[in-house]
Amino acid sequence: MSGPFTMRQRLRFQDCDPAGIAYYPRYLALCDAVIEEWTESVLGISRGRLHFERKLGLPTVHLEADFVAVSRLGDWLDFKLCVAGLGRSSVSLIMSVASEGSSRFDIRYTQVLIDMTTMKSKAWPAEWRARLEDVLESAP
Amino acid sequence: MSGPFTMRQRLRFQDCDPAGIAYYPRYLALCDAVIEEWTESVLGISRGRLHFERKLGLPTVHLEADFVAVSRLGDWLDFKLCVAGLGRSSVSLIMSVASEGSSRFDIRYTQVLIDMTTMKSKAWPAEWRARLEDVLESAP
Amino acid sequence: MSGPFTMRQRLRFQDCDPAGIAYYPRYLALCDAVIEEWTESVLGISRGRLHFERKLGLPTVHLEADFVAVSRLGDWLDFKLCVAGLGRSSVSLIMSVASEGSSRFDIRYTQVLIDMTTMKSKAWPAEWRARLEDVLESAP
Amino acid sequence: MSGPFTMRQRLRFQDCDPAGIAYYPRYLALCDAVIEEWTESVLGISRGRLHFERKLGLPTVHLEADFVAVSRLGDWLDFKLCVAGLGRSSVSLIMSVASEGSSRFDIRYTQVLIDMTTMKSKAWPAEWRARLEDVLESAP
Numbered sequence: 001m002s003g004p005f006t007m008r009q010r011l012r013f014q015d016c017d018p019a020g021i022a023y024y025p026r027y028l029a030l031c032d033a034v035i036e037e038w039t040e041s042v043l044g045i046s047r048g049r050l051h052f053e054r055k056l057g058l059p060t061v062h063l064e065a066d067f068v069a070v071s072r073l074g075d076w077l078d079f080k081l082c083v084a085g086l087g088r089s090s091v092s093l094i095m096s097v098a099s100e101g102s103s104r105f106d107i108r109y110t111q112v113l114i115d116m117t118t119m120k121s122k123a124w125p126a127e128w129r130a131r132l133e134d135v136l137e138s139a140p
Numbered sequence: 141m142s143g144p145f146t147m148r149q150r151l152r153f154q155d156c157d158p159a160g161i162a163y164y165p166r167y168l169a170l171c172d173a174v175i176e177e178w179t180e181s182v183l184g185i186s187r188g189r190l191h192f193e194r195k196l197g198l199p200t201v202h203l204e205a206d207f208v209a210v211s212r213l214g215d216w217l218d219f220k221l222c223v224a225g226l227g228r229s230s231v232s233l234i235m236s237v238a239s240e241g242s243s244r245f246d247i248r249y250t251q252v253l254i255d256m257t258t259m260k261s262k263a264w265p266a267e268w269r270a271r272l273e274d275v276l277e278s279a280p
Numbered sequence: 281m282s283g284p285f286t287m288r289q290r291l292r293f294q295d296c297d298p299a300g301i302a303y304y305p306r307y308l309a310l311c312d313a314v315i316e317e318w319t320e321s322v323l324g325i326s327r328g329r330l331h332f333e334r335k336l337g338l339p340t341v342h343l344e345a346d347f348v349a350v351s352r353l354g355d356w357l358d359f360k361l362c363v364a365g366l367g368r369s370s371v372s373l374i375m376s377v378a379s380e381g382s383s384r385f386d387i388r389y390t391q392v393l394i395d396m397t398t399m400k401s402k403a404w405p406a407e408w409r410a411r412l413e414d415v416l417e418s419a420p
Numbered sequence: 421m422s423g424p425f426t427m428r429q430r431l432r433f434q435d436c437d438p439a440g441i442a443y444y445p446r447y448l449a450l451c452d453a454v455i456e457e458w459t460e461s462v463l464g465i466s467r468g469r470l471h472f473e474r475k476l477g478l479p480t481v482h483l484e485a486d487f488v489a490v491s492r493l494g495d496w497l498d499f500k501l502c503v504a505g506l507g508r509s510s511v512s513l514i515m516s517v518a519s520e521g522s523s524r525f526d527i528r529y530t531q532v533l534i535d536m537t538t539m540k541s542k543a544w545p546a547e548w549r550a551r552l553e554d555v556l557e558s559a560p
Contacts, residue, residue, distance in 0.1 A: 013176055013187055014169045014305065016298040018353055018468075019477050019536060020192065023294065025452060028445035029154040036153055047153055048213040048438075052160065057439050064484045070539065073188040073298055116439060119490065154443065158328075158436040158493055159337050159396060165308035165434065172305060188298075197299050204344045210399065213438055256299060259350065293456055293467055294449040300472065309434045316433055327433055328493040332440065353468040 005038045005081040005135075011071050022071040022104075031095050031107060034079040042083075042135055043128050055116045061090075062110040068103045075099045083136045089113045089121040091132060145178045145221040145275075151211050162211040162244075171235050171247060174219045182223075182275055183268050195256045201230075202250040208243045215239045223276045229253045229261040231272060285318045285361040285415075291351050302351040302384075311375050311387060314359045322363075322415055323408050335396045341370075342390040348383045355379045363416045369393045369401040371412060425458045425501040425555075431491050442491040442524075451515050451527060454499040462503075462555055463548050475536045481510075482530040488523045495519045503556045509533045509541040511552060 009030050017023035039058070040046045050056050071077060078098050085092035093109040115122045124132065149170050157163035179198070180186045190196050211217060218238050225232035233249040255262045264272065289310050297303035319338070320326045330336050351357060358378050365372035373389040395402045404412065429450050437443035459478070460466045470476050491497060498518050505512035513529040535542045544552065 012169075012173050013297055014172060014303065017293055018296040018298065018300045019471055020298045021479075024480055025294065025445050025448035028448060029152075032154060032445060033152050046214050051213075051439055059441075059487065059490070060444055060485075061487050062485065063444075065480075065482065067479065067481050070479070073191075074186050153437055154445065156438040157433055158438065158440045159331055160438045161339075163434065164340055164343075165305050165312060168305035168308060191299055199301075199347065199350070200304055200345075201347050202345065203304075205340075205342065207339065207341050210339070292449075292453050294452060309432075312434060313432050326494050331493075353471075354466050 003135075004137075005034070005041060007034045007037055007079045007081075009033065009077055009079065011073060011075045011077055013073060016073045020073065022075075024065075024067065024105075027065075027097075027105060028107075030077070031079065031097070034081055034095065035093070035109075038081050042131055044131065051116065056122065057114045057116045058091075058111045059114060060109050061112050063107055065105060065107040067105045069105075071099060071104050077104065083132055084108070086124075086129070086132050086136055088123050143275075144277075145174070145181060147174045147177055147219045147221075149173065149217050149219065151213060151215045151217055153213060156213045160213065162215075164205075164207065164245075167205075167237075167245060168247075170217070171219065171237075174221055174235065175233070175249075178221050182271055184271065191256065196262065197254045197256045198231075198251045199254060200249050201252050203247055205245060205247040207245045209245075211239060211244050217244065223272055224248070226264075226269070226272050226276055228263050283415075284417075285314070285321060287314045287317055287359045287361075289313065289357055289359065291353060291355045291357055293353060296353045300353065302355075304345075304347065304385075307345075307377075307385060308387075310357070311359065311377070314361055314375065315373070315389075318361050322411055324411065331396065336402065337394045337396045338371075338391045339394060340389050341392050343387055345385060345387040347385045349385075351379060351384050357384065363412055364388070366404075366409070366412050366416055368403050423555075424557075425454070425461060427454045427457055427499045427501075429453065429497055429499065431493060431495045431497055433493060436493045440493065442495075444485075444487065447485075447517075447525060448527075450497070451499065451517070454501055454515065455513070455529075458501050462551055464551065471536065476542065477534045477536045478511075478531045479534060480529050481532050483527055485525060485527040487525045489525075491519060491524050497524065503552055504528070506544075506549070506552050506556055508543050 011022055015022055015026040036047050076099060080096045082094045083091060084094045090110055090112045095107045097104045113122050113124060114120060151162055155162055155166040176187050216239060220236045222234045223231060224234045230250055230252045233251065235247045237244045253262050253264060254260060291302055295302055295306040316327050356379060360376045362374045363371060364374045370390055370392045375387045377384045393402050393404060394400060431442055435442055435446040456467050496519060500516045502514045503511060504514045510530055510532045513531065515527045517524045533542050533544060534540060
């Protein structure tokens with residue numbers, strides 16, 4: 001597998017604010033759903049098993065977001081997720097979101113694999129590292 | 141068109157609570173997404189246009205829910221929505237939710253069409269009434 | 281201690297929908313915050329300790345809600361919670377919510393104490409039963 | 421008035437994820453509640469009137485967040501909000517969040533005043549600019 005991971009979600013009533021446009025904390029929840037599917041697809045383990053069986057977590061330690069244009073109730077949003085970097089226990093992700101080809105927002109994440117019992121970072125297991133290297137984007 | 145309206149949604153991390161199971165206020169948001177698609181499919185108007193162009197709303201005035209079994213992170217939920225009754229300006233809906241064939245919860249809603257400018261109930265326009273009658277379930 | 285448990289919360293931007301009024305799934309989350317404080321106050325244990333130390337849960341198995349009047353962004357909501365009934369492992373709660381003295385909505389809950397490791401109901405420990413009996417409303 | 425704007429909120433069940441810690445999209449909603457109170461306190465207008473009477477909005481165009489330590493169910497969080505910069509129609513905000521004196525996360529926001537009817541940026545009205553200048557932090 002290679003290239004960006006893609007997923008489509010519709011902007012729902014629950015995602016919109018009294019101004020009638022997307023409420024950005026809900027954007028983060030929609031992006032998190034994409035990362036959830038990506039984890040299962042790329043690492044080969046569901047988030048449920050990651051947490052409850054392996055007692056691991058993948059918290060966000062840093063994020064930067066640029067909101068380019070507003071989204072409205074009912075819009076279909078196309079999420080594209082790329083792996084931009086890989087550290088001993090961290091991963092850099094870039095989420096680009098568009099609707100009908102025009103950009104809505106971009107988020108850069110740094111996430112760190114942690115052991116939930118100690119809350120300390122943990123080096124990527126070899127199999128997961130290999131899977132992440134497979135989808136790591138070469139620098140543009 | 142006839143028979144129940146169906147939709148499948150996956151239970152996400154954002155929908156689960158620290159006990160690791162579905163957080164029931166999030167269930168209501170997932171059901172609302174189903175009602176949103178149902179509105180567009182059955183009434184033939186998107187919720188966006190309903191609110192912003194027609195200045196109408198369809199608030200819930202009564203609901204009753206029975207939670208039969210818990211749902212867990214990653215479960216695929218099958219939502220089934222039936223029209224159980226129709227009044228001058230109201231509609232009774234029954235949402236039944238199952239996963240892999242076993243029941244999770246059921247909600248009965250009464251919703252009322254209102255004019256958002258006056259916040260008063262409004263009789264169903266003839267076209268919408270006809271569409272609702274088409275999908276109204278005969279009493280069991 | 282006796283009488284209803286009360287708490288005030290403001291209706292936030294995040295709680296409102298594109299129609300500019302309270303989004304009812306968010307109402308349930310606000311009520312849940314009240315039940316959370318009530319648990320700590322009446323049972324004498326925080327929900328965190330209830331779940332993580334005692335491995336107990338208090339899921340809702342039934343709820344009925346009546347929405348009487350809409351709430352708007354910025355409204356101060358007064359939540360009043362009463363214990364209406366007590367079973368071997370269940371409790372019936374009545375939440376009444378008003379703003380500036382006029383009713384907005386009422387919810388009746390049935391919750392059941394469960395052992396999270398078996399997901400089976402569990403009789404109230406004697407101390408908690410005594411505390412609940414202290415606040416049980418006499419029938420009107 | 422001068423100095424940072426402060427507000428305390430408790431981390432609720434609804435704000436926590438199946439890992440038992442704060443779910444970061446919910447952090448953004450909690451911070452938004454702080455910005456909501458700050459708007460009313462500093463600009464002297466509620467967000468409801470800002471949107472519905474004045475037809476203005478204050479969307480976030482950029483944010484950067486650092487998550488330093490996790491928060492747990494029941495934690496009391498102290499939010500501190502400072503104005504770090506002021507443009508023709510923009511404002512830079514710094515939100516610092518701690519619990520019992522130890523840092524949990526920091527977010528830097530750029531928000532822009534817009535006219536909701538045109539969705540274009542709008543220069544700060546003189547009164548609001550004066551109020552923002554009053555609380556603008558001198559560079560450290």
